[in-house]
Amino acid sequence: MTVEQQYLLLPGPTPVPASVLRAMNKPMINHRGPEFRELMAEVTDGVKKIYQTKNDLVIFPAAGTGAMEAAIVNFISPGDKVLAISIGVFGDRFAKIAAEFGADVQKLDFPWGQQADPDVVSNVISRDKEKRIKAVLVTHNETSTGVVNDIKAISESIGDHPAIIIVDAVSGLGAMELPTDEWGLDVVVSGSQKAFMLPPGLSFMSVSPRALETSKNCKNHKYYWDLESALKYLQKGQTPYTPALSLFFGLQEALRLLLEEGLDNVIKRHRYCRDLVRAGIKAMGLTPMADDAIASCSLTSVLAPEGIGANTIRRMLWERFEVVVAGGQQRLDDVIFRIGHLGFVRPLDLLASLAALEIVLYENGFPIKIGEGITKVQELFIKKEEA
Numbered sequence: 027m028t029v030e031q032q033y034l035l036l037p038g039p040t041p042v043p044a045s046v047l048r049a050m051n052k053p054m055i056n057h058r059g060p061e062f063r064e065l066m067a068e069v070t071d072g073v074k075k076i077y078q079t080k081n082d083l084v085i086f087p088a089a090g091t092g093a094m095e096a097a098i099v100n101f102i103s104p105g106d107k108v109l110a111i112s113i114g115v116f117g118d119r120f121a122k123i124a125a126e127f128g129a130d131v132q133k134l135d136f137p138w139g140q141q142a143d144p145d146v147v148s149n150v151i152s153r154d155k156e157k158r159i160k161a162v163l164v165t166h167n168e169t170s171t172g173v174v175n176d177i178k179a180i181s182e183s184i185g186d187h188p189a190i191i192i193v194d195a196v197s198g199l200g201a202m203e204l205p206t207d208e209w210g211l212d213v214v215v216s217g218s219q220k221a222f223m224l225p226p227g228l229s230f231m232s233v234s235p236r237a238l239e240t241s242k243n244c245k246n247h248k249y250y251w252d253l254e255s256a257l258k259y260l261q262k263g264q265t266p267y268t269p270a271l272s273l274f275f276g277l278q279e280a281l282r283l284l285l286e287e288g289l290d291n292v293i294k295r296h297r298y299c300r301d302l303v304r305a306g307i308k309a310m311g312l313t314p315m316a317d318d319a320i321a322s323c324s325l326t327s328v329l330a331p332e333g334i335g336a337n338t339i340r341r342m343l344w345e346r347f348e349v350v351v352a353g354g355q356q357r358l359d360d361v362i363f364r365i366g367h368l369g370f371v372r373p374l375d376l377l378a379s380l381a382a383l384e385i386v387l388y389e390n391g392f393p394i395k396i397g398e399g400i401t402k403v404q405e406l407f408i409k410k411e412e413a
């Protein structure tokens with residue numbers, strides 16, 4: 027049997043609402059004509075609302091990593107010193123991209139499963155008396171571990187040092203608080219296939235006036251990612267190269283849904299889903315990788331019980347129940363599995379998937395009383411009704 031409607035619990039791609047799918051199912055239009063001009067203005071404005079920013083914002087037809095590369099080549103010149111904070115795979119990726127484009131990267135690593143410590147960042151920054159650090163790279167939500175960084179504190183720790191802060195918010199924006207302007211974030215990148223409830227293929231980059239100045243003196247190689255040309259075309263209601271039109275149609279509808287729900291409620295919904303999942307797995311006797319205080323609202327990483335590999339659990343969830351969860355990356359392969367609760371995920375789907383997980387654990391000899399985990403989740407459902 028091929029299944030069209032899976033329980034897709036990945037930290038991207040995430041499920042796409044039916045109205046968004048329908049919106050994408052439209053004939054093409056002239057991408058240099060008046061209809062697109064209007065569409066482009068509307069979606070750019072809508073994405074800015076999710077970003078909570080008045081800064082410039084450009085949209086690239088690309089995976090999230092494309093926007094990460096754009097965030098390097100437009101603001102960092104070869105030889106520039108860059109402080110790259112990493113708490114996992116995606117922090118490492120940002121550092122790698124910067125190094126590939128000639129930056130002098132100072133890596134600041136924290137143990138996987140923990141947050142970056144703003145005091146350590148503050149220390150490094152305050153020791154840089156000659157102001158050689160040009161940019162600080164940081165991940166908002168580290169998707170490989172399920173930990174959210176304290177971006178507000180990290181931004182504050184830079185203080186009046188002139189370094190710009192560049193944030194990879196691909197899996198966090200729209201799921202957790204990240205008010206771009208209020209927190210003084212110079213460059214923020216995100217992508218369509220996470221909280222935006224769209225298929226993969228679009229990525230976004232906001233640029234503060236300060237970062238825009240930096241970009242004017244930036245000497246790195248770029249063509250496709252050139253910010254200056256993207257902004258020039260944006261003024262005309264166009265993109266420099268052919269836009270992913272169908273995804274723009276989808277984005278218009280996804281933004282309509284998100285803004286109708288209201289950003290505060292969207293964030294609350296993600297928090298609720300996180301709390302359901304964490305309550306469920308803890309009641310089953312499983313351990314989340316991240317502590318409560320630093321737990322992501324986008325996904326939950328779960329340590330596989332001893333003797334049962336994470337990939338066995340994932341395979342059985344998929345084969346028996348069409349439940350899709352992500353595996354661990356790199357050294358976390360087979361050690362953890364990651365339950366996405368990002369974007370258009372319905373709480374009842376989480377309950378069903380957790381019920382499936384209980385069965386899989388039981389069948390692998392894990393000491394569990396069937397129903398114990400999901401009872402806790404059901405109790406939270408009831409509490410919410412009463413609230």
Ligand SMILES: *Cc1c(COP(=O)(O)O)cnc(C)c1O
Pocket residue numbers: 037038089090091092116165167168169194195196197217226
């Ligand atoms: C998903 C993700 C990306 C981008 O991944 P792509 O596969 O390039 O879309 C970047 N950073 C984080 C934190 C992510 O979760």
